[in-house]
Amino acid sequence: MAARTFRVIDPSGLHARPAAQLVKAMHAAGAQGTLSKGDRVADVGSILEILGLGIDNGDVIVLDVNQEAESVFASLEHLLEPLTDDTPR
Numbered sequence: 001m002a003a004r005t006f007r008v009i010d011p012s013g014l015h016a017r018p019a020a021q022l023v024k025a026m027h028a029a030g031a032q033g034t035l036s037k038g039d040r041v042a043d044v045g046s047i048l049e050i051l052g053l054g055i056d057n058g059d060v061i062v063l064d065v066n067q068e069a070e071s072v073f074a075s076l077e078h079l080l081e082p083l084t085d086d087t088p089r
Contacts, residue, residue: 037055
Protein backbone atom coordinates (compact mmCIF):
# COMPACT_ATOMS: atom_id res chain seq x y z
CA MET A 1 0.00 0.00 0.00
CA ALA A 2 1.09 3.56 -0.64
CA ALA A 3 -0.23 6.69 1.03
CA ARG A 4 -0.50 10.14 -0.47
CA THR A 5 -1.60 13.28 1.30
CA PHE A 6 -3.80 15.81 -0.49
CA ARG A 7 -5.55 19.10 0.17
CA VAL A 8 -9.09 19.29 -1.21
CA ILE A 9 -9.26 22.18 -3.68
CA ASP A 10 -12.79 21.73 -4.99
CA PRO A 11 -14.71 24.78 -3.66
CA SER A 12 -17.59 22.54 -2.57
CA GLY A 13 -15.36 19.96 -0.90
CA LEU A 14 -15.73 16.25 -1.57
CA HIS A 15 -19.51 16.20 -1.97
CA ALA A 16 -21.59 13.57 -3.82
CA ARG A 17 -20.43 14.19 -7.40
CA PRO A 18 -16.64 14.23 -6.74
CA ALA A 19 -17.00 11.36 -4.26
CA ALA A 20 -18.71 9.37 -7.01
CA GLN A 21 -15.90 10.30 -9.43
CA LEU A 22 -13.33 9.08 -6.91
CA VAL A 23 -15.12 5.78 -6.33
CA LYS A 24 -15.65 5.25 -10.07
CA ALA A 25 -11.97 5.95 -10.84
CA MET A 26 -10.83 3.61 -8.06
CA HIS A 27 -13.11 0.80 -9.29
CA ALA A 28 -11.98 1.30 -12.91
CA ALA A 29 -8.33 1.00 -11.84
CA GLY A 30 -8.99 -2.03 -9.66
CA ALA A 31 -7.77 -0.02 -6.70
CA GLN A 32 -8.51 -0.77 -3.06
CA GLY A 33 -7.72 1.20 0.04
CA THR A 34 -8.86 3.86 2.45
CA LEU A 35 -9.42 7.59 2.59
CA SER A 36 -8.90 9.33 5.91
CA LYS A 37 -9.56 12.76 7.40
CA GLY A 38 -8.00 13.09 10.79
CA ASP A 39 -8.73 9.91 12.73
CA ARG A 40 -11.78 8.99 10.63
CA VAL A 41 -11.36 6.41 7.86
CA ALA A 42 -13.51 5.40 4.88
CA ASP A 43 -13.28 2.65 2.27
CA VAL A 44 -12.47 4.20 -1.16
CA GLY A 45 -15.10 1.93 -2.69
CA SER A 46 -17.98 3.40 -0.67
CA ILE A 47 -19.53 6.73 -1.59
CA LEU A 48 -21.51 6.76 1.66
CA GLU A 49 -18.41 6.21 3.80
CA ILE A 50 -16.54 8.97 1.94
CA LEU A 51 -19.46 11.40 2.35
CA GLY A 52 -19.58 10.47 6.03
CA LEU A 53 -16.12 11.99 6.49
CA GLY A 54 -17.55 15.47 5.78
CA ILE A 55 -14.60 16.59 3.65
CA ASP A 56 -14.65 20.34 2.95
CA ASN A 57 -12.59 22.64 0.74
CA GLY A 58 -9.12 23.03 2.27
CA ASP A 59 -9.26 19.82 4.30
CA VAL A 60 -6.21 17.57 4.28
CA ILE A 61 -6.93 13.93 3.48
CA VAL A 62 -4.81 10.80 3.09
CA LEU A 63 -5.42 8.21 0.37
CA ASP A 64 -3.85 4.88 1.30
CA VAL A 65 -4.24 2.61 -1.72
CA ASN A 66 -2.74 -0.33 -3.56
CA GLN A 67 -0.44 0.21 -6.56
CA GLU A 68 -3.29 -0.03 -9.08
CA ALA A 69 -4.36 3.45 -7.99
CA GLU A 70 -1.32 5.22 -9.45
CA SER A 71 -3.25 6.02 -12.62
CA VAL A 72 -6.09 7.43 -10.55
CA PHE A 73 -4.09 10.18 -8.85
CA ALA A 74 -3.62 12.13 -12.09
CA SER A 75 -7.34 11.98 -12.85
CA LEU A 76 -8.13 13.64 -9.52
CA GLU A 77 -6.01 16.78 -10.01
CA HIS A 78 -9.11 18.96 -10.45
CA LEU A 79 -10.27 17.91 -6.97
CA LEU A 80 -7.10 17.35 -4.97
CA GLU A 81 -3.74 19.07 -4.58
CA PRO A 82 -0.88 16.64 -3.78
CA LEU A 83 1.00 17.60 -0.60
CA THR A 84 3.56 14.80 -0.41
CA ASP A 85 5.10 12.03 -2.48
CA ASP A 86 4.30 8.35 -1.92
CA THR A 87 4.91 7.24 1.62
CA PRO A 88 5.26 3.46 2.04
CA ARG A 89 3.14 1.99 4.82
